[in-house]
Structures are given as C-alpha cells and as structure tokens.
Amino acid sequence: MKVLITGANGQLAGEFQKLSEGDIHDITAFNKEQMDITDPAAVTETISRIKPDVLLNCAAYNFVDKAEGFFDAAYKVNAEGVKNLASACGKCGILLVHYSSDYVFDGRKEGFYTEEDEPNPINSYGKTKLAGEEFLKETGRFLLFRVSWVFGEGSQNFLYKLSEWAKTKKVLKVVCDQISIPTFTKDIVSLTMFAIAKNLRGLYNLTNSGHASRYEVARYFLERLGMDNLVLPVTSEYFPTAARRPYFSAMSNLKLACDLNVNIPDWRTGIDRYIEMTSGGEEI
16 A cells, blocks of 8 residues: 655654554655645645545644634644645545544533534634645545544654753642643554545544543653653633633544444553653553
C-alpha cells in the first residue's frame, strides 16, 4: 500500500512515518514547504505525481487560542485545505483519511458524544474543524476520525509541557473543569491502519477509553513519573484564554471498537506506554 502523509513535522505524522521502518508500507511524508494543502494546484500536482492509495491528512492549524484572532488562517488550513485534498483525492479514487476534533462539540451534553450527535463548536478552532468535516463529506471515499487531547513523541502536547513545568514549579495548578479523553498517537496509528485494512468508511470517534479532567491527567502522569509536585485543581476562570473550551467533550469509541472487534486501551495505559517510550525503555 502506497501512503502519502501531510503535516510531516507533527507528532501524529511522525508516528505514522515509523511504519515505513519495517518496509511494511511505501510511505511519503511532506511538510508544508513540500506540499501546501492550501494551494489547490500544488495539491493536485503532488497527488498526481505520487499516486498514493491512501492519503493521511495530519496537517492542521492547532493553535486553539490563536485561531480566535486569526480565523482566516485557521480556516484556510482546517477547512479549505481539506476541501483541496478531498477534491484531488476524489478525482483520482484515493482514500482520504482526515482527523478532526472533539472541539466540534459544545460540551453541554450529559454523556459521551457519539457519531450521531449534532456538532456545535463554541470556539473558532472548532468551527474551522467542523467546516473541514463538511467539505470532506462532499466526497464519496473517506475516513473521518475525531480525536481528542492527542499526545505522543514531541513537545507539542500537554504531557510534555506538564513535565517541563514540573521541573521548575513545586506547585502546579491545573484546570479541573475541562474533561475529555487523552489519546496516544500509537493507538491512533494502529487503529487507523486496522480500519483501512478492514475497509471502513465514514465518521468514527477515535479515542482511548475512559475520560478524565486535565487535573486528573496531571495527577496520574506526575505520580507515574515518581514526581512529588503538589497539583491543585482550579477552574478555567483561573487561566483566562481567548478561546472557550467545552466542559465535557469526551467521545464514545464504541462504534469503532465494535466495527473493528477490538478493545481500545484506556487513557491511563496510553500514558504508561508514553512514559516508557519517552524514558527510553521498552514499551509495556
């Protein structure tokens, strides 16, 4: 299988690129400079030249707060970029796999969000991700995965930043009124590849299992690291941000688990494996 990956410098794309180390897949990964998804001509030329069987779109504008002041920039990548990819892939019969976010929901539902729930984003980032979903659905051959609180190798995730803060601050204050599901990049990759192999199509929630607040995640992570920082719960009002966050945006992964006939690991297991990976040990 020939695979083309966008957003090559991101943590998710980096995890996908490891698949080629065993010569299992013919993988080509491009960063923004090599293929700008906001440029329709560049997208068409690259896809026509590479001729992949599958395109994994890991490119995204992920600056949630910055998107409030730079909506057009976020929309250009998260919506128009997806439209360009969907159009080119549709013409060539290529499967497009795209990743959206739990931030397409407003967080007011009393329960886990399913694929049938109506999105209602409360910030600009979520609005651009939802627009990308709508453009994608105009094509006939796609896999759309909604993910949440992604963490993996690299510095652009909550766990890495938390570990850096813990080195210099004995007392850490972490919000307790934002609840979702931390999701490990290795699980996203393995479930994505299994879904492709099983010929799944359409919309799925792809998360680890369980749910937790940012505060609970911080407590668990630092305890597993053996650090004795004092972690205190605070509300979101303690850290004012440009973008509003949903209170409870945890999504049910039952549909994906059933269609693949697998048990999806709990978020705590994902963090345990992340610690093993980043500490240089063998994975659990």
